[in-house]
Structure formats: C-alpha cells, structure tokens
Amino acid sequence: MPANPSPLTDPTAEDLRAWYRVQSAALAHDRPGEPVPSQAAVRAGLTATGSRRRLVLWLLRGSGDDPVATAALRLPDAPDGEPAGGPAEIQLTVHPAHRRLGTGSRLLATVTEAATDAGCGSLAAEAVSGTPGEGFLATRDFLPVTRLTWQRLALDEIPGQVGKLPEVPHPGYRLTAWEGAVPDALTDAFVSALRALPAPPEATGTLGEPRWDPAGVHETAELAARRGDRLLTVAALHDDGEVVGYTTVLLPGDGARRAHQYDTAVVPAHRGHGLGLWMTSEMLRRLPAAQPDLAEIHTGVPDDNRQLLAVNTALGYRPLHRSVRYRLRLRRR
Numbered sequence: 001m002p003a004n005p006s007p008l009t010d011p012t013a014e015d016l017r018a019w020y021r022v023q024s025a026a027l028a029h030d031r032p033g034e035p036v037p038s039q040a041a042v043r044a045g046l047t048a049t050g051s052r053r054r055l056v057l058w059l060l061r062g063s064g065d066d067p068v069a070t071a072a073l074r075l076p077d078a079p080d081g082e083p084a085g086g087p088a089e090i091q092l093t094v095h096p097a098h099r100r101l102g103t104g105s106r107l108l109a110t111v112t113e114a115a116t117d118a119g120c121g122s123l124a125a126e127a128v129s130g131t132p133g134e135g136f137l138a139t140r141d142f143l144p145v146t147r148l149t150w151q152r153l154a155l156d157e158i159p160g161q162v163g164k165l166p167e168v169p170h171p172g173y174r175l176t177a178w179e180g181a182v183p184d185a186l187t188d189a190f191v192s193a194l195r196a197l198p199a200p201p202e203a204t205g206t207l208g209e210p211r212w213d214p215a216g217v218h219e220t221a222e223l224a225a226r227r228g229d230r231l232l233t234v235a236a237l238h239d240d241g242e243v244v245g246y247t248t249v250l251l252p253g254d255g256a257r258r259a260h261q262y263d264t265a266v267v268p269a270h271r272g273h274g275l276g277l278w279m280t281s282e283m284l285r286r287l288p289a290a291q292p293d294l295a296e297i298h299t300g301v302p303d304d305n306r307q308l309l310a311v312n313t314a315l316g317y318r319p320l321h322r323s324v325r326y327r328l329r330l331r332r333r
C-alpha cells in the first residue's frame with residue numbers, strides 16, 4: 001500500500017466493480033449466511049449521495065491490480081459553509097485474503113488525517129460484534145458508545161404474528177401512512193416530532209445534535225428514490241394534529257428480498273400508549289402488498305431501547321447478530 005494513498009476522485013465503472021469485490025467478499029466472510037447486497041445497491045450508495053454529507057473514497061489495489069481494501073469517509077457538509085466540527089463516519093474494509101498485514105491501520109491513519117483536516121471533531125464507526133472489526137477499533141482508541149441488536153422477521157410469519165395481537169383501542173390517536181416524501185400538510189408536524197425525540201448517545205457531546213428541518217426530511221426521501229428504493233412511513237397522529245411517532249421502512253429497488261426498517265420512535269410525551277406496537281404492526285400489514293416478493297425485514301435496535309426490543313420481539317422479530325457503534329475524538333488542528 002502506498003504510504004499516503006490518494007482518494008478516488010472520479011470512480012470508473014471498473015473501480016466500482018473492484019469496490020464491490022472487496023465489500024462482497026468481506027460481508028460473506030464476516031456475516032456468513034446473510035444476504036450480500038447487490039452490486040447495484042453498493043454502487044448506488046457510492047454514487048447517489050445527499051447534499052449534507054460529502055463522501056470521500058479510497059480504493060487500494062495490490063500487485064496484479066487486485067482490489068485489497070476500501071475506505072469511505074462521510075463528512076458533514078454544513079449548509080452555511082461553517083467548519084464541520086461534527087462527526088464524520090467511516091467504513092473501512094480489507095478483503096479477507098489481505099487482512100492482518102497492517103493495511104487497515106494505515107488506511108485508518110489516512111482517513112483520520114482527512115477527517116481532521118476537514119475540521120471534524122470525531123469519527124464514528126460500527127463493527128459487527130465478534131468480528132475482527134471490533135478488536136481493531138477497540139485497540140485503536142475508539143470508545144464504544146452504543147450496542148445494537150439486529151433483528152429479523154421472516155415475512156411469511158407476519159400474518160400469524162400480527163393476527164395474534166389483541167385489537168387495542170388507542171383513543172385520541174390515529175395512524176396515517178405515506179410513501180416517499182412526507183406530505184406537505186404533515187411536514188412541519190413531522191419535523192417537530194423528529195426534534196422532540198431525544199438524540200441518540202452517539203449524537204451527543206462533541207458529536208453534535210442531528211439537525212432536522214423540512215429540506216433535510218425531503219432530501220432523505222429523494223435520496224432513496226435516486227437510489228431506486230422506496231421509503232414507506234407509518235405515523236401516529238394525536239387528535240390535535242401533532243405527529244407523535246413514526247416507523248420507516250426502506251424497500252429495496254434492486255430485487256433484493258430484504259427490507260430495512262429504520263427508526264421506530266414515539267415522542268416522550270406520548271409513550272406508554274402502545275403506539276410503537278400499533279405503528280409497527282400496521283407497517284407489517286402493509287408490506288406484503290407494497291412489495292410482494294420481499295422475504296424478510298431487518299432492523300438494528302440500541303440495547304437501551306428496551307421498549308422497541310420488546311415490541312419487535314412480540315411481533316416475531318428474532319436476533320440475527322449484534323454490533324457496536326464507536327467514536328474516536330479527533331484532535332483539533
């Protein structure tokens with residue numbers, strides 16, 4: 001590996017194929033038995049990016065031009081042009097045939113330097129528990145911030161699971177659903193709900209609070225559409241028109257049979273009314289019609305979110321694997 005590899009400024013089709021070779025080999029090795037994302041999905045993740053994050057990529061090749069490792073650094077791009085200061089996210093991957101030779105460490109040094117130069121205050125990274133990534137980050141000054149349980153529900157189990165749920169009335173509340181961007185009439189209420197949710201532990205302190213505004217919410221939906229995916233949301237509304245909770249699922253556009261469930265959250269003032277279970281079971285009822293060839297849904301839940309783990313378990317979700325989110329404070333230049 002060169003002492004200081006240069007970022008990949010304009011990836012060619014061959015670079016993207018090489019990138020995919022590293023990713024698919026690593027995923028098959030580190031998460032045996034789990035579906036490997038398609039080349040189209042990995043390419044879309046690299047080429048369709050949002051305006052609030054700048055993606056810097058490194059692709060390392062060995063002798064014979066074989067791809068050896070990849071690194072992706074997601075830098076927060078402040079819309080007002082101020083220095084970033086917030087967290088950058090990294091994803092380092094070394095092909096399983098080339099590990100334990102120091103490549104990951106040297107790539108980490110390159111990426112850390114780039115993030116420091118960009119004015120970032122910290123790096124965020126995630127590793128699957130029990131894989132080398134965990135030992136790698138833990139022995140390189142990253143501190144664990146959040147532990148997650150990844151859960152999966154086979155969709156052919158949904159009718160039985162959802163049918164078992166008692167029909168509990170939720171006086172004062174109703175459900176609504178949309179695909180893609182939040183409808184204009186609900187945008188402000190939806191943004192208010194997002195702002196009323198406590199920030200996750202990795203977003204506190206020097207890592208900076210997530211900033212929600214209508215443009216950001218719409219951009220999330222546009223980004224999914226540009227990648228060819230569909231975003232479904234089920235939300236709970238209070239009688240006064242307030243959005244008090246939501247759950248969102250990404251339906252893959254590349255023919256993959258696994259949907260990914262993003263956040264499921266209820267604003268603190270409306271917890272304890274069974275809204276999480278109500279919204280999630282409504283989402284599960286809708287999924288077979290929304291994308292009939294789906295086989296399963298999966299989601300990552302922070303271990304301290306006991307309520308959501310209980311909701312999902314009641315609906316038949318089962319643990320798949322665990323992961324740890326880490327952060328590393330960067331020194332200021």
Ligand SMILES: CC(C)(COP(=O)(O)OP(=O)(O)OC[C@H]1O[C@@H](n2cnc3c(N)ncnc32)[C@H](O)[C@@H]1OP(=O)(O)O)[C@@H](O)C(=O)NCCC(=O)NCCS
Pocket residue numbers: 026030090091092093094095098099100101102103104105106125126127128131132133134135136137139
């Ligand atoms: C983590 C990863 C990037 C390391 O790449 P690498 O080229 O092997 O890294 P290095 O050779 O520089 O360092 C290897 C370190 O990984 C850790 N490691 C490797 N295998 C390990 C194992 N079986 N158990 C525990 N730790 C292990 C150790 O800290 C090891 O350091 P050491 O060799 O000094 O003991 C690589 O294993 C990988 O791609 N994993 C999958 C993706 C991932 O988890 N990325 C990290 C989070 S972004």
